[in-house]
Amino acid sequence: MRGNPKSKSFRSSRVAPPNRNLQLAHFDLLITERDLAESKLKASEERFEMIFKNLDVGIWSMNFPSMEVVFASPALEKLTGYSIQSFLTGEMPWSKLIHPDDYNEYVALQQKLQHGEMIQHQYRIMDIHGTIKWIEDKTFPVLNEDGHLIRLDGIVQDISERKRYEERINYLAFHDYLTELPNRRLFDQRLEELISNYQSDRDKFALFYLDMDRFKFVNDTLGHEIGDALLREISQRLSSIAGNKAVFRAGGDEFTIIQLNIDAMDPVMFGQEVIHEIEKPFEIEGYELHMTTSIGISIFPDNGETLKMLKMNADAALFRAKELGKNNVQLFTKSLNTESYKRFTLESDLRKAIPREEFILHYQPRVDTLTGEMVGAEALIRWNHPSLGLVSPGEFIPLAEETGVIHDMSDWVIRQVCQQLQEWKEAGYPLVPISINLSEKTLMKADIVEKIKRKLARYCISPSLIEIEITEDSLIKNEGTALATIQQLREMGLAIALDDFGTGYSSIGYLKKFKVDCIKIDRSFIKHIDDNIEDSTIVQSIILLAKGLRLKIVAEGVETLDQWEVLKYLNCHYIQGYLFSKPLPAERLAQLLRLEKLLPVPDVT
Ligand code: C2E
Ligand code: CA
Numbered sequence: 001m002r003g004n005p006k007s008k009s010f011r012s013s014r015v016a017p018p019n020r021n022l023q024l025a026h027f028d029l030l031i032t033e034r035d036l037a038e039s040k041l042k043a044s045e046e047r048f049e050m051i052f053k054n055l056d057v058g059i060w061s062m063n064f065p066s067m068e069v070v071f072a073s074p075a076l077e078k079l080t081g082y083s084i085q086s087f088l089t090g091e092m093p094w095s096k097l098i099h100p101d102d103y104n105e106y107v108a109l110q111q112k113l114q115h116g117e118m119i120q121h122q123y124r125i126m127d128i129h130g131t132i133k134w135i136e137d138k139t140f141p142v143l144n145e146d147g148h149l150i151r152l153d154g155i156v157q158d159i160s161e162r163k164r165y166e167e168r169i170n171y172l173a174f175h176d177y178l179t180e181l182p183n184r185r186l187f188d189q190r191l192e193e194l195i196s197n198y199q200s201d202r203d204k205f206a207l208f209y210l211d212m213d214r215f216k217f218v219n220d221t222l223g224h225e226i227g228d229a230l231l232r233e234i235s236q237r238l239s240s241i242a243g244n245k246a247v248f249r250a251g252g253d254e255f256t257i258i259q260l261n262i263d264a265m266d267p268v269m270f271g272q273e274v275i276h277e278i279e280k281p282f283e284i285e286g287y288e289l290h291m292t293t294s295i296g297i298s299i300f301p302d303n304g305e306t307l308k309m310l311k312m313n314a315d316a317a318l319f320r321a322k323e324l325g326k327n328n329v330q331l332f333t334k335s336l337n338t339e340s341y342k343r344f345t346l347e348s349d350l351r352k353a354i355p356r357e358e359f360i361l362h363y364q365p366r367v368d369t370l371t372g373e374m375v376g377a378e379a380l381i382r383w384n385h386p387s388l389g390l391v392s393p394g395e396f397i398p399l400a401e402e403t404g405v406i407h408d409m410s411d412w413v414i415r416q417v418c419q420q421l422q423e424w425k426e427a428g429y430p431l432v433p434i435s436i437n438l439s440e441k442t443l444m445k446a447d448i449v450e451k452i453k454r455k456l457a458r459y460c461i462s463p464s465l466i467e468i469e470i471t472e473d474s475l476i477k478n479e480g481t482a483l484a485t486i487q488q489l490r491e492m493g494l495a496i497a498l499d500d501f502g503t504g505y506s507s508i509g510y511l512k513k514f515k516v517d518c519i520k521i522d523r524s525f526i527k528h529i530d531d532n533i534e535d536s537t538i539v540q541s542i543i544l545l546a547k548g549l550r551l552k553i554v555a556e557g558v559e560t561l562d563q564w565e566v567l568k569y570l571n572c573h574y575i576q577g578y579l580f581s582k583p584l585p586a587e588r589l590a591q592l593l594r595l596e597k598l599l600p601v602p603d604v605t
């Protein structure tokens with residue numbers, strides 16, 4: 001305002017104010033302020049107008065109860081296509097725009113305004129061209145001093161775009177982007193619904209698992225784009241022959257179908273139809289592709305009363321269809337729960353066991369034969385399978401070896417034992433050496449010694465607290481490597497035990513050559529040690545022999561007092577078996593460690 005002469009005169013008059021001048025200046029000031037206020041008002045009105053014009057939010061105000069619209073912003077015209085004038089004159093009442101499906105709810109909500117409550121809701125309107133739009137409506141009631149509603153102000157906004165986006169997101173969460181078929185999530189939801197609504201035989205339904213044969217071959221040889229196009233074609237064909245059956249994409253080249261009303265059409269017949277449909281050649285980007293599919297069917301509730309069982313059995317039937325040379329349909333039967341299928345599921349689950357933290361270690365005490373004092377414990381792995389419960393190592397270790405999972409598993413066991421020892425050490429418990437079983441495959445790994453060394457260092461565990469158990473067989477089969485590994489481990493300060501002794505070659509020559517610290521006599525010899533003279537003689541000679549070589553001896557699988565008596569008599573150093581203790585969870589072993597490692601002497605009659 002520096003250039004304004006009036007304000008200048010005011011300022012100078014403040015410097016030397018003769019009386020009359022002061023009055024004049026005061027008058028001057030009044031005029032100036034009024035002008036200023038007016039021009040400001042004008043400016044702000046203009047601005048408001050501009051804002052209203054450009055705002056894509058519609059604003060309105062209406063008197064109540066006359067319902068006379070006193071203000072409606074231009075955006076309302078943009079939104080509805082009707083002129084502002086038609087709102088102001090009452091020619092076009094807002095309620096007329098509302099979509100018939102949303103009308104009742106709209107009217108019901110209006111009641112709240114009477115009580116002075118603000119409302120905010122979303123509904124559809126139809127504009128002048130009949131286009132449906134989603135809007136968000138906020139209405140604010142204004143009450144007078146007596147609490148009577150006298151005015152309503154409101155804001156409406158077009159949210160069609162947001163709604164479309166939300167719908168798409170929602171759609172994508174339940175549909176497969178590639179084929180647009182409903183996905184596994186919707187499939188599960190649907191099955192759960194069907195199962196919980198089941199009342200009588202009429203609600204029986206069939207579940208189809210489809211797997212395209214050799215689809216991977218198409219993908220690998222012709223590329224993913226062709227593979228994707230093929231999947232789209234397949235899903236179209238499936239949808240077209242499915243009629244009112246629901247088709248889902250379960251992932252990859254797997255599809256599922258749910259057939260209700262199975263009395264109307266035999267599911268196996270429908271399965272055959274699907275097979276023939278898929279057998280017809282596909283033409284994709286100039287290629288003629290010949291596909292086949294394998295199908296497994298299970299029926300609710302005959303083949304499983306839970307979602308899990310039903311799916312597992314459809315999967316078993318599918319596995320059988322594949323086993324029978326593919327391109328065929330199999331209905332689940334009880335006899336299908338074959339070993340091969342069990343193996344198949346175990347194998348895939350086993351790969352996930354480590355990331356899912358399903359392995360646990362139990363510890364079986366090794367006790368002094370004379371005193372019953374715990375002198376060590378053997379770490380024995382267990383697999384807590386999500387549906388099968390505890391699976392014994394006898395069942396999954398051979399599988400782990402075959403599939404190579406054994407290496408990660410061994411790493412896990414070694415780490416777990418070291419971590420456990422560190423924990424117990426920090427808790428101040430008296431420690432005993434822990435024995436770790438190493439499978440033949442792990443023993444043969446070039447980096448096994450290095451791995452053990454690193455784990456010991458990382459958890460600050462003395463090597464004397466670890467014993468490695470190796471079976472006789474694995475030593476003999478891999479003499480050279482095994483010899484070197486054992487030597488290095490012993491040099492590091494670890495003890496080596498020869499496991500399951502007596503079941504393999506049991507060669508004295510090997511015992512000398514391999515320089516182990518301990519031998520564990522296999523349970524099969526201990527079992528009849530008290531009533532079979534041959535067995536007790538064998539055990540006796542093993543003990544004598546081992547003592548001559550200054551080895552420690554452990555008898556495995558001691559279950560009875562009589563067996564214990566014989567082993568005491570034969571001067572066997574240590575025993576391990578159910579008589580003293582079964583393998584225990586870590587916490588239970590910790591309890592024993594705290595109790596000065598004394599196991600209660602068994603009282604079995
Ligand atoms: P193993 O090394 O000979 O372990 C002894 C097995 O005999 C254990 O079976 C143990 O629970 C069982 N046992 C102990 N005392 C008695 C008894 O008094 N009576 C009877 N009937 N059995 C007894 P488990 O735990 O089922 O382990 C079986 C085999 O699996 C083990 O035989 C071992 O070869 C292997 N294994 C266990 N854990 C591991 C591991 O962490 N790594 C590797 N590589 N193999 C393991
Ligand atoms: Ca063992």
Ligand code: CA
Pocket residue numbers: 499500520522556
């Ligand atoms: Ca053993």
